[in-house]
Amino acid sequence: MAQYTPMMQQYLKIKAQHKDAFLFFRLGDFYEMFFEDALRASKELEITLTSRDGGGEDRIPMCGVPYHSSENYIKQLIEKGFKVAICEQVEDPKSAKGVVKREVVQLITPGTVMEGTMLDEKENNYLASISHFNDGTYTVSYNDLTTGENSIALITDGFDAVLSELFNRPVKEVVIDPGLDEAKQLMLKERLNYTISFGTETKIDDSFEGLLVNIHSEKSITGFGRLFNYIQQTQKRSLDHLRPVVPIELKKYMSLDMYSKRNLELMETMRKQGKKGSLLSILDQTITAMGSRTLKKWMERPLLSQEEITKRHEQVEGMLDQFLERETVREQLKSVYDLERLAGRVAFGNVNARDLIQLKASLTSIPNLLETLRQFDHPSIGSLYNSVDPLSDLAQLLDESIKEDAPLTLKEGGMIQDGYHPQLDEYRDASRNGKKWIAELEAKERQATGIKSLKIGYNRVFGYYIEVTKANIQNLPEGRYERKQTLTNAERYITPELKEKEALILEAQDKSMELEYELFLQVREQVKAYVQKLQVLAEQVSKIDVLQGFAHIADTHRYVKPSFNDNRCVDIKEGRHPVVEQVMKEESFVPNDIFMDESMDILLITGPNMSGKSTYMRQLALTAIMAQMGSYVPCESASLPIFDQIFTRIGAADDLVSGQSTFMVEMLEANHALTHASENSLILLDEIGRGTSTYDGMALAQAIVEHIHEEIGAKTLFSTHYHELTSLEDELPRLRNVHVRAEEYEGNVVFLHQIQEGAADESYGIHVAKLADLPESLIQRANHLLSTLESGREETVAAVEEEQLSLFVEKETQEVKPSGLEKQLKNLNLMEMTPMDAMNELYRLQKSLKS
Template sequence: MAQYTPMIQQYLKIKAQHKDAYLFFRLGDFYEMFFQDALSASQELEITLTSRDGGGEDRIPMCGVPYHSAENYIKQLIEKGFKVAICEQVEDPKDAKGVVRREVVQLITPGTVMEGSMLDEKENNYLASVSEFENGTYTVSYNDLTTGENSIALLSEGFDAVLSELFNRPVKEVVIDSSFDEAKQQMFKDRLGFTVSYSDTTAVDKEFIPLVKDIQKEECIEGFGRLLNYIQTTQKRSLDHLRPVKKIELKKYMSLDMYSKRNLELMETMRKQGKKGSLLSVMDRTMTAMGSRLLKKWMERPLLSSKEILTRHNQVEGLLEHFFEREALREQLKSVYDMERLAGRVAYGNVNARDLIQLKESLTAVPGLLETLHQFNHTAVNHLYEAIDPLSELKALLEESLVDDPPIQISEGGMIQDGCHSQLDEYRDASKNGKQWIAELEARERRETGIKSLKIGYNRVFGYYIEVTKANIAHLPEGRYERKQTLTNAERYITPELKEKEALILEAQEKSVELEYELFIKLREKVKQFVGKLQILAGQVSRIDVLQGFAQLAEEHDYRRPEFNDQRIVDIKQGRHPVVEQVMGSETFVPNDIFMDESNDILLITGPNMSGKSTYMRQLALTSIMAQMGSFVPCEQAELPVFDQIFTRIGAADDLVSGQSTFMVEMLEANHALTHATENSLILLDEIGRGTSTYDGMALAQAIVEHIHEEIRAKTLFSTHYHELTSLEAQLTRLKNIHVKAEEYEGNVVFLHQIQEGAADESYGIHVAKLADLPSSLIDRATRLLQELESTPKEEKSSSEQLSLFVEDEKAKPAAKSSEVETRLKSLDLMQMTPMDAMNELYQMQKKVKQNY
């Protein structure tokens, strides 16, 4: 390093402590990056790469961003999963003896972002840590730095359970110890898309002991300690807003593994991976950001306690019964800002005056909320507001301290109200009177010189000055002013009197701004004392918001209150899929009943593709999840058991990341259900066995059905194209055949989307192919083959004879050269193709055929 300049040496020393982060090194008005950071950042941020002399043989790569617009660049890096270390000058350059001292004041990572512009206001931003212990158990700890929330879960079901748990929440970054298994680390990165960070320190400092007071298990304390130490290392500032750790009692909530969350599209759709089209998009009728975040938490963990579910249903019912009061409530909630994150910013020390005005306006709305809730006159609704503290003292403090429209920057002044502080009032008076004197001087000089364009201006370099245009200089009495600056079209002057007044005005302004800053910091410290109460209030308002959203949803879409039973009876009348119904419109969606009593555990569903089997299966799962969240559900009537787990295998999807085929993914998901399901679970299996040969698939499907029937006895919906399986109804006492009705009309199939008892008569595969617009010659050929196959009883033809139909049919036709489409079709290995690949091939073939006709 000796070859480099002192400043570059300083940079390298600091960079060595933050090797995994981009170092934003403050130089004047810019954050600069050097060496490899500069090469990478110039590409990631699309900014100009330059170079500078640093004392070595070669010039050093360099790029930089202005400090006042750095936030946008930092946001881009964080969204890509990188970390950014902010290195500031921590001494006045005037006092520096040599290189100005610099230190990293904050390490911004995907899981520790606090800046509002980098956050999704409707989603938590979790930092997680995972610790593995010798007995095979894991702890998963969570922290949302923006709200101060802390929680921890203890898992003993292996690493797959850890992946499912982490998939459950919007985690951006995971902290592990440096010796953590590398293959598992790679799963965090590839399968979950996390930024991986390291912390080997697990001891909890004395000041944070209160956070773990309710945690008994040593593993949990150690697991949270790892997370806490990482936060302390990266943030280097007050963490007073952190709340005590809550242990997540997983047995209190419905278990939804990562496959089910993905297949049911709870938070995002599988195809576009966006919120639109998910269950969350349908259910979110909240009016506040913190209410929206709480809704997601309830969806992540539906309840198992009938008592708690009943409480939520009673409150939704009370809110639903009073339309006008609920509308007033929704209007008042619009005035409530994100108190949860505002409280976090207060404690964290990055709150500004406008944030505190938002807090004041939120607190101003609370008494009105309480008054409106009181008007509901409903016992269950009363419990929502009985313990609410409106924090009138804090509201009064903010009202008497801050102006209504303060600037964003707390270093500019103009935040504190007149009358709050006598010394500040004196400074303001001096400044105001001084400016009045300047205005009067300008008017007097114009009068006495006769120069109407004369003006008194100000800039930071020369202070106050008198400006006269060149054309009017001749009219100035000699010696009246002292020349200060010459411009192209004007001259600028000063007078001793003007400079004396300038000193008084500027001193008053400077002292006024300094005093306002001090007063604001004191105000922030006072507000900080209310952080705990603010977090409680935010939680209460969030709950009210979610429940009124449930009531609003029920009102808009005619949802009904579900009932629960202990006899494992599923009885849904005219049930609807909450998402599909809204996409199609309630008038065109066909509702269906679902009935399963104690004598019926498995519904075997047959029917053609595109007829609605998957929709029927999913709507039962979504209805159950909504009911156990506390929401009303889309149907005429619903009676349900409380499901402890839901397992799904719906849709075909290769796991390209881990290199697994559709069939392997299918078997893994099925195995997960068969291994963990209980008789109180719900299992949805769609087309099991289709990823392998017909007889293999049929054998596997039958064995799975039998295993569920005999060993697990969970409520199960099993859809299949293997019509041979319908004979199981005669062998398995608790299995029942149902099918989706379809009819032929003038050679075309019409899907009625109605579920009826019994097995389907036909699969209508060729009709579906026709709907997909396959070439007519191909459809005709398939129809002839089907007629040949069906015309002879199976027992009269061996497998080889059945296959010979294809050969004989070809021999009957005159020999013809295969077309390009036929050649391509014969060469395709359909079992190894993804659905998207198949669709692309089909499109290209259709294009070829259309060109030939």
């Protein structure tokens, strides 16, 4: 350390305390980075790498970013999962003895971002923490620093359940105990792509006991304590906007594991991992950013309480019935900014005057919104506005104090309204009159000298001056002005009178700006007292926004209000897939009924690929989720049970990260369903067993169907290409065969996408290949091989029957030696061959036999 300069020693000491972050070290107008930070940052940010002498033998790598444009660089690092420690000067350089004192004033991490430009306004930005206990239980705590929201869940079903819970929310960073098993840490990094941080302190200071009023168990307090202490250590500023921790009672919500959320494409599509094409893209008809975030929370946790679900449906119905009033609500919501995050910025201390103008505009719109809601006739709408506090006194304070055209900067004036503070008005008057006097002086001097181009200007170095071009200097009366500065084309002068007025103007301006800043801080503190009320108001407006969105989409896409029954009956008439019908346009989508009464638990679905089996299965799950969220559903009518859980195994996907094959993923997902499902669950299994050999797959598929039928009793849709399984209808009383209709027309297959009772008679695999435009010669060859295989199968069956009939016939005494062809057949390992390999081998043997 001694070899380095004092400033570099200071840097190294601070960096040693923040080894896992980029240290933005303030030097003048730049944030500088040195050593390894500089090498990494220059690559990540694509900025120039330089070096400097720091006192050691070698020059030190260095790179930097301008202070005034640092936000964009910080954003880039945060989006890549890095942390940034902001190190500022904390003493006046003029009074410093030696190196100016510097400290880290904030640690910005993916889970603690507060700046609006770094955030997705329609998505929460959660920081999570995991705590594990000796009895195998875990707590998962959440905090959104931008909104002040805190919540916690107690999980007793193992670490897989923890992963599913975390997958449920847009978490960017997770805080864990360093003692958490390394394999589990790896899962968090690689499977969920989280930034990992460590926290050991769990005790919460008594001054923050108000955050714990809703939680009482020692585990919950410890779990949240780890999260809270990490926030305190990184933010180093007011956390007054944090709300009391809300316990997440998982038994009150439908359980959706991470497989189901992915397979059903609720928030994003599997292929592009984007919102477009997901259920969210269809249902998000909200107007405000906070409404969009609330919708996601409802989608993450569909309700189990029929009373609560019915209440939401009635409120949607009330809005649906009155189109004009609903459209007025939508229009009025456009004037409401993000109250939730504005309240957070106020409490956090980084709000500016423009933010307060947005807050005022939002509060001004609330009374009109409430008045419109009062015009709805449905009694259920009353609960949406009766308890809303429009905070009129806060709106009045902001109207009287903050200018409409206030600048973004806080220390250059122009924020506070005229008439708000008498002393400020005096300073402004002095400044304005002084400037008026300057303008009058300029006109007087032009007239006195006869120089029309004479002007009075101002700069920070010389103050006010009189400027005369060199061509007109000869016209100046001798001794009228005192020369101050010579330019190429002009001379600048001053007069005692001008300097005296300058002192008065500048003093008024300086004092005015200082007072404005003080007044702004006072206003901000007054607004801070309303933070909790603002958070409540934001919650109420968000709910109104989501419900009007549900009504809007129900009206636009012909959705209906579902009903619920207690006899586990699924009865959907002309059900539709909410996403696929929009892609295809409603006119071309083929709706289908789904009926499963008390005596029917399993639908075994057969039919060709591309016929719509997966769509049929998914639309039932999405309809159930939408219904239990409180939304209307896409069908002509729907009567449903309330499902406690939904499990899916749809689509083949290798888990490359953990090195698991398609078949292993398939078995893990199936096992998860079989282990956790109850008779009140919904299970969707699509072509189970296709990832292994035919006989293995068929055996597993049948065993799974029988297990669900006999041991679980859950409502289940099971699609398969194993036509042999259709015989289970005769053996399992609560199973029914259905199939997707397809017709052959002039050698081509026509998919009708209609579900009918009974089993499919053909798979149409080669027809599908023809639709995919495979070469005609290949299609003909496949048809020939199919005929050969089918005839060979008949001969094999006949041979087997003949062999069975002659089991007890006395053997010939003479032993028959096997032929070469028999030996080749005997040595074939059919279980390890693909269907195409089998066809080729059969063709070779047949050709050999013919020759």
